[in-house]
Amino acid sequence: MATCAMRTAWHASGGTLKSSSIYPKTLLNALVCPNAPNSIIIHTQKRSLFVLPFGLDVGLLGLSAYYLTRLRKPEPENVINIFGPEPWSKESQTCPDKVVRCIAHRGAGLDAPENTLEAFKYCVERDCHIVELDVRTTKDGKLLLLHDQGLERLTGKDITNVHNMEWDKLKDIDVGATHPNRKQFKDVKLCLLDDALDYLMAHKVRVIIDVKGDNRMVVNGILKTFAARPTLYQYAAVTCFNPFILYQIRKNDPQIVGALSYMPYGFSSQDYNAEQGPNNPRFADNLALHGLLRAADVTYGLLWRWCARWCAVSAVLLHKDIVSPSEVQYWRWLGVRCAGWCVNRPLEKLYWRGVLKAPYLANTLLGEPDMEKKYEENSYSNLDRAGTIVDHLLESDRKMSSGQN
Template sequence: MLQLGDEVTLYSVVFVLVLLGTRSPVWTTALTVSLYLFVAMFRFPQVPSSRARQVLHPLRGTVGSGRVSVVAHRGGGHDAPENTIVAIREASKNGATGVELDLEFSADGVPILMHDETVDRTTNGSGPLCQMRRSELGNLDAAAKHRLSDTFAGEKIPTLEEAVEECIKLQLTIYFDIKGHPDEAAAALKEVYKKHPVLYNSSIVCSFEPTVIYRVRQSDPEVVTALTHRPWSLSQLGDGASRFSSPWKYSWMTVLDVMLDWAHHHVLWKLCGISAFLVQKNLVSPEYVQYWAQRGVEVVAWTVNTKVEKDYFQELLQVNYITDSLVEDCDPHY
């Protein structure tokens, strides 16, 4: 629930900015009240905290006292080919609480597991997913570019249904990461939740894009959801390099980054009714965890890939984290 201090600060800032821009007390009041009414009328409430906690803190695979959950990023992309059935199995074997899986779609609309919009980086194929049918994708080797390609040679790109069935069998929590396609993703997830009701208590839908989360909640308000956030994500790549060669475009995207960061922390989380906030690890501190705890939202850190970092999140912060490897230190997989 949005705290009173947040509420007053949010609408006070809006009021002052609009007043400075319009010089009209009437228009300023009208626009501020309209924003308030919009958020009040169209926001989704958070799912019951007891169910959100069941998803975020299942008994299986929890670390230490059972308070911290460890989630394998893309199924554990360092330990096995990412977003594959064998990765899910390896994650379970290595003690993960759950797996984070990326949802994409083939040219014929079949929901599959894939992080990128092309198959080039991870398979022995080439080309965009939007031009490849499920039958074509089924002929590719999803382990071809992995460091352990000899061990896992011939691994296939799984469908969403195949991955869900495997996770349910292994009692793994699923973090569905949705990169785009809000309408298609909402429809596909609604179908899979209808077929497997256990997912309401064992999965969470996450996305960098608030429109995706809002559409999922529209389709099924009972789904536990989370927003994913990394500071400067619009202007910089995961390794900190600029996304743009143009200084003007980079500067403009930096401004948008500041606005997006503010919106995530003050408006979007409430509008979507999220239960968790998945955030890049460098932003997480005791104060930051407390900030979200006061709003009934849990922090999940990513991507935590060294023993020192894992000890920090497990022992000191006691915060769930997402990792590329359950067995050794490794570099992050962007």
């Protein structure tokens, strides 16, 4: 009986081996020990060689989809023309004036009413040749320069969503009514993207277009704008906080230079800084929704770098409080420019220039080392200039605390 039992086990293991994908033949209903009164019958099943453990096959499928759908980068010459030469390159040593250091955020929105022609003229007068602006759509499909969804902050009017209004009802509204320099900029109107590009391209000013909203209308509008202006590929880059919107734009036109913007806890909170962390929650009254969005923040915090590479971006625009030398070095290793927003204080600007050696977005051009001569030509006295700088920085902390980019 012992011998028969051992033979039974031996034949059982042989049957299992034959059932594997390496040995495709199976032993079905095999009589292991025909002379034994209580012989064992082994039932086996054929198994495929390509069956993977659950989770591994999904991971491989997702990784394959990522590399198959990843976009290609635009022409390197266009990236250099927009963002200038790399700060550590030989060209930056021979032509330091071509290196991009300061990008006027919303057209230096603290010095002049943001996203307006007056702001862009202010930048051109001070030799700032790269600006950032925000684009939204109106009800009739116009591409409007506006950061917020509504006009409450800029005008004090009860207009919560410009996407529900037509351009004719918006074009005569004064958007400089609450600006700290409203005495110098009176009766300032909203601006369309086409009008802004006409002026900026005429003065060879490079542009970073920040796409706001997630509707198909704004995507089509950006694509049509580039198609109608071939020179725009060398002068303008498109950025967005939503990687799927940026992906749609670059998928339809891969030659558009793309940049991804990122702020920690952007789903659940409107503001973030290094001292307080995320604050001003979007849905403070709904704890369940706030918790869900906080979980989305954590997930996206782990994936946003992959999203940037998936969209084949040429630059990333990051909240200044999360940028370190290692972060700049990481993107530099990938051949991607790293810029921070919003860098307004003079000491911060010196740190970005001297230590990080990376460009930054600023709400004010005051305190820019390259533009001191322009400031000296201004009619203000030194005391007035110092007071103006302090007033603007205080106003920066108060007025632009919601939605830095």
